[in-house]
Amino acid sequence: MIVALKGLRKVFQSRGEVIAVDGIDLSVREGELFGLLGPNGAGKTTTISICTTRALPTAGVAVIDGIDVVRSPALARRSIGVVPQYNTLDRACTIFENIYFHCLYFGMSRPAARSRTDQLLGQFHLAERSSSYPSQLSGGLAQRVQIARAIAHRPKVLFLDEPSAGLDPQSRLAMWEAVRGLRQEGITVVLTTHYMEEADELCDRVAIIDHGRILVEDTPAALKSSVGAQRVYALELIERSGLADLTTQIQALSGVVRAEAMPAGVRVFAHAADGLLPEIIEIASASGLRDLTIQETSLETVFIQLTGRDLRE
Amino acid sequence: MATSVAHVQSASRTGSLPYARAFAGLLLRDLFVLRRELFPFVIRVCMNPLLFLFVFTFVMPHMSGGAALNPTAATGMNFGTVLLPGLMAVAIMFSGIAAVALPLAQEFGVTREIDDRVMCPLPVAGVAIEKICFSALQSMVAAAIVFPLAYYIPATPVVAHVSSWPVLFLVLVLASLTSGALGLTIGTSVKPQQIGLIFGVVVVPITFLGCVYYPWAALVHIRWLQIGVLINPIVYMSEGLRATLTPNLPHMPEWLILGMLLVFLVLLTTIGIRGFRRRVIS
Ligand SMILES: Nc1ncnc2c1ncn2[C@@H]1O[C@H](COP(=O)(O)OP(=O)(O)OP(=O)(O)O)[C@@H](O)[C@H]1O
Numbered sequence: 001m002i003v004a005l006k007g008l009r010k011v012f013q014s015r016g017e018v019i020a021v022d023g024i025d026l027s028v029r030e031g032e033l034f035g036l037l038g039p040n041g042a043g044k045t046t047t048i049s050i051c052t053t054r055a056l057p058t059a060g061v062a063v064i065d066g067i068d069v070v071r072s073p074a075l076a077r078r079s080i081g082v083v084p085q086y087n088t089l090d091r092a093c094t095i096f097e098n099i100y101f102h103c104l105y106f107g108m109s110r111p112a113a114r115s116r117t118d119q120l121l122g123q124f125h126l127a128e129r130s131s132s133y134p135s136q137l138s139g140g141l142a143q144r145v146q147i148a149r150a151i152a153h154r155p156k157v158l159f160l161d162e163p164s165a166g167l168d169p170q171s172r173l174a175m176w177e178a179v180r181g182l183r184q185e186g187i188t189v190v191l192t193t194h195y196m197e198e199a200d201e202l203c204d205r206v207a208i209i210d211h212g213r214i215l216v217e218d219t220p221a222a223l224k225s226s227v228g229a230q231r232v233y234a235l236e237l238i239e240r241s242g243l244a245d246l247t248t249q250i251q252a253l254s255g256v257v258r259a260e261a262m263p264a265g266v267r268v269f270a271h272a273a274d275g276l277l278p279e280i281i282e283i284a285s286a287s288g289l290r291d292l293t294i295q296e297t298s299l300e301t302v303f304i305q306l307t308g309r310d311l312r313e
Numbered sequence: 314m315a316t317s318v319a320h321v322q323s324a325s326r327t328g329s330l331p332y333a334r335a336f337a338g339l340l341l342r343d344l345f346v347l348r349r350e351l352f353p354f355v356i357r358v359c360m361n362p363l364l365f366l367f368v369f370t371f372v373m374p375h376m377s378g379g380a381a382l383n384p385t386a387a388t389g390m391n392f393g394t395v396l397l398p399g400l401m402a403v404a405i406m407f408s409g410i411a412a413v414a415l416p417l418a419q420e421f422g423v424t425r426e427i428d429d430r431v432m433c434p435l436p437v438a439g440v441a442i443e444k445i446c447f448s449a450l451q452s453m454v455a456a457a458i459v460f461p462l463a464y465y466i467p468a469t470p471v472v473a474h475v476s477s478w479p480v481l482f483l484v485l486v487l488a489s490l491t492s493g494a495l496g497l498t499i500g501t502s503v504k505p506q507q508i509g510l511i512f513g514v515v516v517v518p519i520t521f522l523g524c525v526y527y528p529w530a531a532l533v534h535i536r537w538l539q540i541g542v543l544i545n546p547i548v549y550m551s552e553g554l555r556a557t558l559t560p561n562l563p564h565m566p567e568w569l570i571l572g573m574l575l576v577f578l579v580l581l582t583t584i585g586i587r588g589f590r591r592r593v594i595s
Pocket residue numbers: 012013014018019020038039040041042043044045046047085162194595
């Protein structure tokens with residue numbers, strides 16, 4: 001295991017006690033593209049910060065490439081590349097210099113640093129912008145420079161914290177392309193996201209994290225099939241007094257895997273069976289159906305099933 | 314089991330060479346950026362001593378005949394001679410603020426750029442010490458720029474001669490490192506939003522009470538002040554340069570100056586590194 005977290009906990013003491021990470025165990029295999037999917041405040045950044053020596057765990061161990069990151073942070077940093085949630089490009093240096101000096105920090109000779117920088121600028125389609133300053137770049141380009149810089153010293157593991165936050169769809173696709181390219185180089189990638197499409201599209205394995213705990217961990221396909229249903233119908237009702245009755249009624253329909261009473265109505269997990277939707281609508285109409293949303297099963301559904309909440313709530 | 318692996322590997326992969334290379338890389342980066350901003354740097358270093366010398370050692374003497382403003386008239390020295398070491402000390406101190414405290418406040422507050430350098434394969438303290446060393450280089454250059462100004466501008470001739478080159482060098486290095494450590498301490502302990510206040514609250518008081526414009530011995534008639542200013546590191550910078558550049562002026566004994574500079578260097582470096590670590594590691 002290239003990344004191994006055991007019993008990781010982080011409690012912040014500022015403004016009361018905040019348990020940001022609450023006992024995380026995680027293993028990432030070499031060469032894998034691993035995703036941490038969770039809502040805001042789930043503890044994703046804190047977990048990454050501990051792995052990348054930027055935060056000290058309250059308890060637990062984090063071993064990366066065989067190095068205990070708490071005991072030997074300076075050594076561990078040689079195996080780690082990081083792209084944080086915010087732009088940390090050196091504003092006083094050009095794009096070329098950002099990567100070039102990064103190479104020097106990691107002990108390359110000047111000619112080696114120069115050729116590595118040129119190679120990365122080419123690989124990430126940044127060659128024309130090499131003498132621009134970070135403030136002159138769009139968010140998507142800055143993100144690409146950060147990735148290029150993070151892997152310049154050939155780390156074993158690259159940590160990407162919310163790599164597509166704030167990117168337009170086109171830049172996001174370009175970023176995905178760049179990240180997929182990395183795995184051809186054999187770099188293990190750990191990324192955090194709260195976009196389920198991103199976790200689904202990009203990652204080999206995904207861990208869903210909420211309130212500092214890992215709820216499940218598997219391939220996206222396995223996670224989706226664990227729901228046991230293909231659709232989720234969310235019914236919003238005007239009349240909520242007979243909710244329990246209604247739920248049992250819907251539950252009894254063939255094709256329905258499970259029905260749950262919600263504050264606003266009923267949530268139905270179902271197979272994609274012919275004629276099921278009209279039946280559900282008919283039953284629900286009695287309680288005054290106000291609105292109906294239909295979702296294909298996705299990692300979002302998995303999250304809903306595990307927590308009863310939406311990822312975005 | 315994982316931890317035993319860590320030990321085997323760290324034994325084979327550590328060594329101080331990677332640290333040295335990372336440190337050198339950081340220093341090179343800072344020098345490179347400074348070179349690009351050479352002109353503002355020179356302006357910043359020159360402006361304060363230029364104006365000060367111009368007004369107090371050129372304009373004023375022409376107004377009053379030169380005697381009235383000289384706090385050391387009794388010892389027969391002119392004000393220009395008093396100011397030479399003092400203004401160099403201010404330049405040294407101020408470089409520490411400008412090279413470390415102000416950029417750090419910005420990096421902690423707005424841009425978080427420092428994160429990139431904290432990720433160097435170097436203990437965090439090493440990154441902080443590099444800041445101090447880089448600032449010390451600037452301080453020494455600043456002192457070298459101020460010397461000719463303070464020597465040639467005053468209307469009356471400045472009496473200066475180096476009593477001992479090794480001691481002068483030692484004073485310069487210690488004073489420069491100490492001011493870098495002071496900058497680190499200020500930059501990491503002041504809230505980024507309040508960094509503007511430090512000029513009024515820290516820089517101006519330590520300058521005016523730093524035996525810059527008068528030798529420490531001249532405070533003999535205000536005993537409480539003479540004792541009180543001893544907690545000000547600038548005092549030892551000014552007195553140190555006075556002892557080595559204008560030894561005819563009254564000054565503290567050299568052993569005391571060097572000893573106190575060393576004490577302040579260790580103290581401020583320790584506090585500064587602790588603050589830096591607190592800022593970058595949560
Ligand atoms: N330095 C800190 N001091 C106090 N509390 C903190 C600190 N950093 C994070 N927290 C808290 O820890 C919890 C987890 O935060 P974290 O940043 O790890 O979440 P996240 O999953 O990255 O969320 P987001 O999607 O918003 O980036 C939050 O409740 C947050 O308020």
